Amino acid sequence: MKRLSIIALVMLTSCVPKQQSANVNVNSHLESRIEVLELKQSEILKELKGIEEKLNKLKEEIPKLRVSIDNIRQDLSKVEEKFPLIEKSIKETKSYALKLNQNSEQNTEKKLLKLKEEISLQFDSVSKEISTIKKEINASKEDERQKLKELEEKIREIEERLSNLRIPSIKIEEVKPEK
Structure with missing residues (x-):
């Protein structure tokens, strides 16, 4: 930068007529320019x-890094x-989980089938009991009807006997007391 300033100064001095006031202006301008450059420097x-x-701080941290x-x-x-x-363990765990899942599905299906069979058997048993009870109720109703008919028949017979029975009429006369 200084070289450029000096070259510029030399060129300026050669172009400008040799007057002292011009030199002073150029010198003062160059000095101010030099001061600015020194501040920047x-x-x-x-x-x-x-x-x-x-x-330096980064160089100190390089060994740590x-x-x-x-x-x-x-x-x-x-x-x-x-x-x-780890990958092998994950694969084994995954295959084990799949096997467990399949086994649990199979066991669940088996349990469901067993439950269906048990429910079906219980349903059949309850159905048979219900039909037996219905038959007994019907038979009991039939017996009751039969007994009722027999009782009605007996009542009719008794009523007929009663109606056929003649009660002799008795004449009651007044007895007069003797005097």
Whole structure:
């Protein structure tokens, strides 16, 4: 930057007539420009120091990160070693679960069939009992009707006998007392 400023100064001085006031203006302009550039340079140096500090901190953390990465790689290799075993275990568990599911379905179907058979047998038994009770009730009704008919017949016979019975009429005369 300084070289460019100096070159610009040299070119300016060669183009401008050699007057002292022009030189003073150019010099003051160049000095102010140099001051601005020096300020920018100091800011850049401060930023550079901040960046260098961050870089040093990062450099300090690099060994820690390498150790962490190595630990992660070891853990990953352990997991990768165990992965086939875990995968095999998952497959075995899955097949075992499928077998259990099939067995439970078969057992459930068998139990359902047994329950259906038991219910059917109980239904048949209850149906037979109901029909037997109905027959007994009908027979009992028939017996009651028969007995009722017999009783009605006996009542008729008794009524006929009563009607056929003649009660002799007795004449009651008044007896007069003797005097």
